[in-house]
Each structure stands twice: as structure tokens, then as C-alpha cells.
Amino acid sequence: MSFRYLHAVLKKNAIVTEYNRILLVEALRATSEILIWGDQNDPSVFEFFLEKGMLAHFLYLMRQNCGRFICIQLLQTLNILFENIRSEVALYYLLSNNHVNCIINHRFDFSDEEILAYYISFLKTLSIKLNGKTINFFFNESTNEFPLYSEAIKFFNHSERMIRIAVRTLTLNVFRGFYMKLEKLLDSIAEHLDHFHYLNDILSLNMASINEMLCDRLFSDLFLPLYIASLRRDPEVKHLLDFCLLFLTASCSYRIDSLIVVDGYLFYSLWRSMRARGHPLKSAQRRTCIRECIFNL
Structure with missing residues (x-):
């Protein structure tokens, strides 16, 4: 048959x-x-x-x-x-x-x-x-x-x-x-953090030209298109990711102090304009912005 x-x-x-x-x-x-x-x-x-x-x-x-x-x-x-x-x-x-x-x-x-x-x-x-x-x-x-x-x-x-x-x-x-699938995700996160620690080591060398180029690439190729794009507000989604992004980035990349997130959006344009005019954010300004960021999330 x-x-x-x-x-x-x-x-x-x-x-x-x-x-x-x-x-x-x-x-x-x-x-x-x-x-x-x-x-x-x-x-x-x-x-x-x-x-x-x-x-x-x-x-x-x-x-x-x-x-x-x-x-x-x-x-x-x-x-x-x-x-x-x-x-x-x-x-x-x-x-x-x-x-x-x-x-x-x-x-x-x-x-x-x-x-x-x-x-x-x-x-x-x-x-x-x-x-x-x-x-x-x-x-x-x-x-x-x-x-x-x-x-x-x-x-x-x-x-x-x-x-x-x-x-x-x-x-x-x-x-x-x-x-x-979860184990694979955790392994990927660990690998991701290893890369951040490596970038932090590079930034800690305080080589101005390299730091400038590296920060530009991080903002244009990683933070803006990937991290920030994923933080769009959705009333049905709990916003734990905002805290995760802040924590992971802050705990690893200590030198990237121009990263400021308020209500899920990056004040990248402010950072660019201040830097273009030769007026980088001062430490006190950064602390104020970060404190406002934590309260506004």
C-alpha cells in the first residue's frame, strides 16, 4: 500500500x-x-x-x-x-x-x-x-x-x-x-559583561584620543541603536530593564560618565553639544543628573 x-x-x-x-x-x-x-x-x-x-x-x-x-x-x-x-x-x-x-x-x-x-x-x-x-x-x-x-x-x-x-x-x-535557553542567556550576559570590563580597562588608561574614539563608537553603535531603542515606554511592561541598563553599565564602565538616562532616554545630544563647545559636564552636574535619573525611572 x-x-x-x-x-x-x-x-x-x-x-x-x-x-x-x-x-x-x-x-x-x-x-x-x-x-x-x-x-x-x-x-x-x-x-x-x-x-x-x-x-x-x-x-x-x-x-x-x-x-x-x-x-x-x-x-x-x-x-x-x-x-x-x-x-x-x-x-x-x-x-x-x-x-x-x-x-x-x-x-x-x-x-x-x-x-x-x-x-x-x-x-x-x-x-x-x-x-x-x-x-x-x-x-x-x-x-x-x-x-x-x-x-x-x-x-x-x-x-x-x-x-x-x-x-x-x-x-x-x-x-x-x-x-x-535561560542558561544560554546567562552565559551571553556574562560574556557581555566581560566585554564591558575590558572596555573599562581601556578607558582607565586615560589615553584621550582612544577614549574619545571609543566613547563615540559606544554611543553610536551600542547605546543608542540597541540599549536606548529597547527602552521605549510600554504601559503593559514593567520597566525593570531601565534599572538593569543603568546598573550593568555603571558597574562596569566607570569611565563612561557621560551616559545619562532620564525616563528611558539618553541625553546624548546634550553630551554632544557640550563637548562640541568644549564644555563637558562637570562632576557635580553628572551627579545631579544621575540622581534625577534614579528618581525619574
Whole structure:
């Protein structure tokens, strides 16, 4: 039985009826077997699956009143598919169109214990695939949610012990995936601070021409386009970043004393105009501005 034949059967029977349920169940079961074989032996099989948008077709079947047997077989097929897939590229393609998040959010009949068991098993299998490269695929930007976690956690205190164990395992996998990204972020921050300490060492040499050039480059290439551009006011965002910017810069680059932030904006033009006229900010002025900055943030 070829995959093209199965595709034709599934497309021909796109509307679920009492007369084609058994045929659809068998076609879905055979589909998972052929996809796993194709992933390991013939990449063209999986390419055909993606080209024809079969994951979207699975979702279309789910959204009909398709009955428990088709729902169970769909969940089984998806579980087998994600559990056995080896190709990273194929995995990325499967996750890339947000169909998986739509399947996770689908309102199955969870009063059916068998459907619930296969659903949780599917979510657990997905959580095993979480890593630094795949975790972003599971974030739904339109709703600002992480369905793999938010849907699974609803069954955290389920009466069935195996469901509770699976959900706890899933949450650990999700946390591990997030902290992989967090560790990378912390490493990047540490490296960033190392660069600041190095710049501070250069400035501490008190070589006027080098300091002048370095400060110009820092303002034009780093502070203005990156730091200050990221400090635009948003009423829905807590402004902790303002304090972080001040703290990190002040704690490392002691010599860059012309950096003044007030209410999230850099008084770079003031610094430039004062310097152009040969009147750099005096120490007392700097202290006053910094003090006002802290109170105004």
C-alpha cells in the first residue's frame, strides 16, 4: 500500500460519515507506519506528506464530529510519528506551521478516558522533543501562550494516577527546555559583561584620543541603536530593564560618565553639544543628573 494511495483515500473521505469511519481509521494507522519507514529509508515519503499538508488535514478531521475511534487513531498516529521521527529537518517542518499547537488546543472529549490517555501520551512525546531549537515552535505568539504546558497542567491533579505522573514528567521536560535557553542567556550576559570590563580597562588608561574614539563608537553603535531603542515606554511592561541598563553599565564602565538616562532616554545630544563647545559636564552636574535619573525611572 503506497502513501499516495493512502493520501487519495484520506482526501476522498475528507468528510467523516458512519460509512467511512472504519476505512479512515485503517488509512490513518497505515499512514503512521509508512511515514516512519519513509523517515528512515526514503525521504521522499515525508516530503510528500509535507507537500500535501497532511497535518492540516488531520486537524480538519478532528474538528468534525468524527467519533472516538478516529480521534484515538489520529492521536495514536501523531504519537507514533513524533516518537519515532529521526530527522531534525522533518521535525522542524512538522512544527513550523502551528498545526501542532492547534491540535494541542483542540477540545477533545476528555470524559473518554482512552482519548485522554492518548492525548496526554501525545503531549508527553512532544515534550521530549523540546530543546533549544524546537521550543519556540510551541509558543503561540497570537495568544502569548505555551499550549503544551498550559493544556497539560489542567490535568495535574487528575484522579487517574498515570495521568498525573505523565503530566509531572511533561512539566519537567518543559522546564528543562526553558532553562536550556535561560542558561544560554546567562552565559551571553556574562560574556557581555566581560566585554564591558575590558572596555573599562581601556578607558582607565586615560589615553584621550582612544577614549574619545571609543566613547563615540559606544554611543553610536551600542547605546543608542540597541540599549536606548529597547527602552521605549510600554504601559503593559514593567520597566525593570531601565534599572538593569543603568546598573550593568555603571558597574562596569566607570569611565563612561557621560551616559545619562532620564525616563528611558539618553541625553546624548546634550553630551554632544557640550563637548562640541568644549564644555563637558562637570562632576557635580553628572551627579545631579544621575540622581534625577534614579528618581525619574
